[in-house]
Amino acid sequence: MVVAQRGVIPPPKHYADSAWFKYILSCCAATTAELVTYPLDLAKTRLQIQGEKGLNSNGLQPYRGLAGTGVGIIREEGALKLWQGITPAVYRHLIYSGTRMVLYEKVRDHLFTTRPDGTRPVWQAIVGGILVGGIAQFLASPADLVKVQMQMEGRRRLEGKPPRVHSAGEAFIKIYQAGGMRGLWKGCMPNVYRSALVNLGDLTTYDSVKRYFVNSWGLPDTYWTHALSSTLSGLVSAVLGCPADVVKARIMNQPTDSKSRGLLYRNSADCFLKTVRNEGFWALYKGFVPCWLRMGPWSLTFWITYEQIRNACGTSAF
Template identity: 60%
Template sequence: MPWFFFSSSSSRYLLVNVVQAPHRGMVQTAAGVIREEGFFKLWHGLTPAIYRNIVYSGTRIVIYQKVREYVLKPDPSGNYSIWKSAVNGMFSGVVAQFLANPADLVKIQMQMEGKRRLMGKPPRIASPLKAFQSIYGKAGMAGLWKGAVPNMQRAALVNLGDLAAYDSSKRFLLSKTGLQDNYITHILASICAGFVAAITGTPADVVKARVMNQPVDDKGRGLLYKNTADCFVQSIRNEGFFALYKGFVPMWFRLAPWALTFWVTSEQIRLLLGAATF
């Protein structure tokens, strides 16, 4: 999973002010991880990331298609309005992310483990299984959904860009350009989806990462931010509006190859199986 390199670098970059490390850009962050912790630490947290994407990607696609087919249906001419795509994409992303939140929480914490050790802090995680057990032991089942609200907010915005943008841009290309429903159309639509998803999702990604990785008290309450809104306000007040787009480039670099790989592969598999494309 080459895209995971950008995911790890992006998470470290977004959390700069949480762990109070010196400011570094995305490239400097990745180089610092390699220099200080080793090359393969860029893939630390890959296992829970795989768990998360199995649940997340499968769920969001199925829900989007079922809602499009049975609830927010296309008009009689076959057109599917942008607002329906947007609502459907956001809803699908929220449900999928809620189910995938435990694995996402472990992934984020594992990505930060090497930096914690370098800063002299005690290790929290030895393996994904130990991480799940530790979180459950300290906070119960509810602890596995720490940060679920900003996570779902982020997923709603990302899928507003990814699912809705892919569906809408693909329909536009097929109806307005004369292109066929083939890999060229799928590539162009996926490029659009990745870029729009980065624009809509980066602010929520910043807030999500900071809320999920902040230190907590004995009762599991955050010590830096009261809630998502408080993190949002503090980030702008202390660092300016564009703090919400800190990590946009790695976010785009992460979502662009992911969208390209996911959508083109998914569509080609559907064609090989004789199923209808997305």
């Protein structure tokens, strides 16, 4: 594939560098990455939740690793169930990815310090990544809540439990009816913490590493530089985000009382402590391999798609 290098593309059109156009491009790239890697996210969520105290497995064999989880889902529920919950996942990225990408670029271009060599202080990138990641996830948290609950529906039915929801729209309505607006933000804080850390690993790492490769190593701003930078950012994201991801998934999946209060965990700190006490510290890294294998390809797919469609549309380099 021939990739046009930055600096030699035609001048951007009048709308190409506008915030709304970049928002649309980031949503397109995120949707592509989500569709490609979603089965890994489903496997990761199943692995993270299984084994927690207070849930009945009805004698079902626990999943063993990424491949075993995928095979088990196909055998027990059908291949299409690997994409169960994909609709709210896409809805989430229409809010989350668009918001975080546009906000980060605005903050970076207007508030960060630019050195003569084109690089920027890493601490500014860290603060910016954490801030925009938390804000974007707070706005998208209801869609993430629906996604997690829909991902577990197939497993619940195999355990002999009645289905909670049949579609994303029904899930939104039922959650709202049970807990109001507050119920839609159940598990919001661990979700915000997780996304702040993931954004630190993904967006901040990609931005800083890519600029280092281009400005210090002299690598061209092309496909292979994007691939190398996104691979590193996916690894850092998985290491930083997996414990918070486990806590988020468990809080969002737990049953609630009539006042939308969790029956297993009071808050994210309580979930963290109970998980470590009941299952050991490494339970916080349950599903790490699928988490990493998902974040790596997701980051790779997203950044390559995003950079290429920006290039094709005449938008300036990220």
